[in-house]
Amino acid sequence: xxxxxxxxxxxxxxxxxxxxxxxxxxxxxxxxxxxxxxxxxxxxxxxxxxxxxxxxxxxxxxxxxxxxxxxxxxxxxxxxxxxxxxxxxxxxxxxxxxxxxxxxxxxxxxxxxxxxxxxxxxxxxxxxxxxxxxxxxxxxxxxxxxxxxxxxxxxxxxxxxxxxxxxxxxxxxxxxxxxxxxxxxxxxxxxxxxxxxxxxxxxxxxxxxxxxxxxxxxxxxxxxxxxxxxxxxxxxxxxxxxxxxxxxxxxxxxxxxxxxxxxxxxxxxxxxxxxxxxxxxxxxxxxxxxxxxxxxxxxxxxxxxxxxxxxxxxxxxxxxxxxxxxxxxxxxxxxx
Amino acid sequence: xxxxxxxxxxxxxxxxxxxxxxxxxxxxxxxxxxxxxxxxxxxxxxxxxxxxxxxxxxxxxxxxxxxxxxxxxxxxxxxxxxxxxxxxxxxxxxxxxxxxxxxxxxxxxxxxxxxxxxxxxxxxxxxxxxxxxxxxxxxxxxxxxxxxxxxxxxxxxxxxxxxxxxxxxxxxxxxxxxxxxxxxxxxxxxxxxxxxxxxxxxxxxxxxxxxxxxxxxxxxxxxxxxxxxxxxxxxxxxxxxxxxxxxxxxxxxxxxxxxxxxxxxxxxxxxxxxxxxxxxxxx
Numbered sequence: 170x171x172x173x174x175x176x177x178x179x180x181x182x183x184x185x186x187x188x189x190x191x192x193x194x195x196x197x198x199x200x201x202x203x204x205x206x207x208x209x210x211x212x213x214x215x216x217x218x219x220x221x222x223x224x225x226x227x228x229x230x231x232x233x234x235x236x237x238x239x240x241x242x243x244x245x246x247x248x249x250x251x252x253x254x255x256x257x258x259x260x261x262x263x264x265x266x267x268x269x270x271x272x273x274x275x276x277x278x279x280x281x282x283x284x285x286x287x288x289x290x291x292x293x294x295x296x297x298x299x300x301x302x303x304x305x306x307x308x309x310x311x312x313x314x315x316x317x318x319x320x321x322x323x324x325x326x327x328x329x330x331x332x333x334x335x336x337x338x339x340x341x342x343x344x345x346x347x348x349x350x351x352x353x354x355x356x357x358x359x360x361x362x363x364x365x366x367x368x369x370x371x372x373x374x375x376x377x378x379x380x381x382x383x384x385x386x387x388x389x390x391x392x393x394x395x396x397x398x399x400x401x402x403x404x405x406x407x408x409x410x411x412x413x414x415x416x417x418x419x420x421x422x423x424x425x426x427x428x429x430x431x432x433x434x435x436x437x438x439x440x441x442x443x444x445x446x447x448x449x450x451x452x453x454x455x456x457x458x459x460x461x462x463x464x465x466x467x468x469x470x471x472x473x474x475x476x477x478x479x480x481x482x483x484x485x486x487x488x489x490x491x492x493x494x495x496x497x498x499x500x501x502x503x504x505x
Numbered sequence: 506x507x508x509x510x511x512x513x514x515x516x517x518x519x520x521x522x523x524x525x526x527x528x529x530x531x532x533x534x535x536x537x538x539x540x541x542x543x544x545x546x547x548x549x550x551x552x553x554x555x556x557x558x559x560x561x562x563x564x565x566x567x568x569x570x571x572x573x574x575x576x577x578x579x580x581x582x583x584x585x586x587x588x589x590x591x592x593x594x595x596x597x598x599x600x601x602x603x604x605x606x607x608x609x610x611x612x613x614x615x616x617x618x619x620x621x622x623x624x625x626x627x628x629x630x631x632x633x634x635x636x637x638x639x640x641x642x643x644x645x646x647x648x649x650x651x652x653x654x655x656x657x658x659x660x661x662x663x664x665x666x667x668x669x670x671x672x673x674x675x676x677x678x679x680x681x682x683x684x685x686x687x688x689x690x691x692x693x694x695x696x697x698x699x700x701x702x703x704x705x706x707x708x709x710x711x712x713x714x715x716x717x718x719x720x721x722x723x724x725x726x727x728x729x730x731x732x733x734x735x736x737x738x739x740x741x742x743x744x745x746x747x748x749x750x751x752x753x754x755x756x757x758x759x760x761x762x763x764x765x766x767x768x769x770x771x772x773x774x775x776x777x778x779x780x781x782x783x784x785x786x787x788x
């Protein structure tokens with residue numbers, strides 16, 4: 170009962186946040202001085218043409234009327250029409266979303282693998298030079314943001330030792346018709362591993378750049394919880410029974426130490442998704458973030474609004490899911 | 506950048522000396538750029554385009570770190586770029602700190618509806634990807650130094666507000682605060698004389714971290730060509746140019762990148778060092 174009520178409260182809070190985000194974006198971008206309509210028309214356009222086009226995009230009404238119309242549309246899934254690309258915003262945004270999702274999830278997987286390995290190794294070799302080395306590496310990885318790691322990776326694996334592609338999502342020379350926008354997923358399902366390898370070669374560096382700071386955070390927190398758990402009686406018991414240290418860590422300590430890290434990963438995952446904006450730009454990866462920057466440069470108001478709202482939706486939903494997972498996994502909260 | 510705290514006791518000395526040394530060097534370089542820079546950072550010498558740094562074959566000893574495709578001196582542009590980067594770090598950092606910390610302090614100490622409004626705003630802010638938000642604001646405000654600073658303040662005040670609020674809340678429940686109240690201090694007076702001094706170390710550490718973040722945001726904005734005028738020397742702008750010509754002239758990317766990397770690392774290490782230094786448990 171209490172859980173239901175707290176979930177309901179969280180849902181309401183999420184809606185308030187989303188509405189607030191919508192209000193801010195809508196009004197902030199309407200302060201833009203440049204007239205997007207004037208930019209769409211050829212130089213010889215008359216005042217009449219401009220007025221007609223403005224009416225077409227609803228830009229002739231008052232700002233509050235525009236907001237109500239826009240919000241009414243959004244609720245029905247209509248995000249308006251992109252000014253620069255002249256297609257429905259929803260189609261454009263949904264077309265790019267899979268690329269960004271695949272990149273983010275790949276980055277998350279890499280971060281969990283690297284961070285987990287660092288934490289486990291650090292716990293196994295605690296109080297040694299190995300642990301100190303892991304701490305120093307982690308500290309450095311955390312101090313520098315994904316944008317800079319991306320550039321470093323471009324230099325290392327794109328120029329110095331060119332093993333990966335440094336731009337795009339898929340090689341244009343590759344003759345393959347994708348039926349969906351989930352390229353990576355589709356290539357596996359259709360058993361085209363040559364296509365899969367090409368996609369991974371494009372995605373690996375941007376994903377790694379996004380993953381490095383998160384991996385360091387995971388390593389730090391997971392190692393800390395593991396080391397705390399290692400002092401508990403039941404772990405000592407397992408050790409006196411003669412289990413090897415590595416299996417004591419993975420079988421006994423890990424399940425109890427992992428919960429705080431899971432929560433943190435959830436929160437940090439939203440930061441990672443936010444990072445895709447500039448990382449996609451850096452690697453010319455055709456995702457939402459790259460489209461967003463173009464939309465801002467072209468002053469494409471409907472498109473910007475759609476993308477920002479979608480990001481806000483993803484962020485709040487991820488946070489909501491994290492909270493609920495935490496509640497479901499944590500017995501203390503479940504029975505409260 | 507993150508709130509995860511390391512419990513490790515780290516050697517503070519060397520880290521702080523190295524980071525402090527680099528930042529000092531950079532500040533001096535920025536202030537005296539007109540005196541030390543070997544060339545005018547804007548001067549284009551199309552006959553000396555893409556000259557490699559001096560220790561590479563075919564270099565011109567006049568250009569220590571080489572030139573870009575327009576024949577502009579890389580070293581001079583890095584030095585002048587430091588002026589913008591450090592101005593943004595200082596001004597945006599301090600303003601963000603003032604606004605964010607004040608809101609956090611008020612929310613955490615006064616609680617009630619003020620806290621509710623501020624916390625709700627923080628939630629809304631957290632729903633925006635920061636880079637996209639920054640770019641959006643620049644598009645609205647137009648390019649230029651003031652816009653960059655405003656954008657950073659508008660985006661990052663939550664960083665201070667969240668942490669300071671939490672700290673002020675913990676401090677507010679302490680006995681010494683209650684006794685200050687009993688002794689007849691006003692709420693506002695207690696906040697300034699009792700709570701603020703105890704939260705100040707955290708604020709200073711956050712401020713140092715924020716300076717590094719401001720440098721990165723400025724670099725990202727100039728990377729997407731939304732910082733200040735196009736040909737002005739900025740690290741992000743140099744990196745953007747270097748990125749496109751990385752196969753022909755690696756030095757155009759590498760040197761500004763190293764500078765930016767060390768600067769961000771130094772600010773971050775200084776901030777972490779301050780945090781450890783002020784932490785009574787670690788000391």
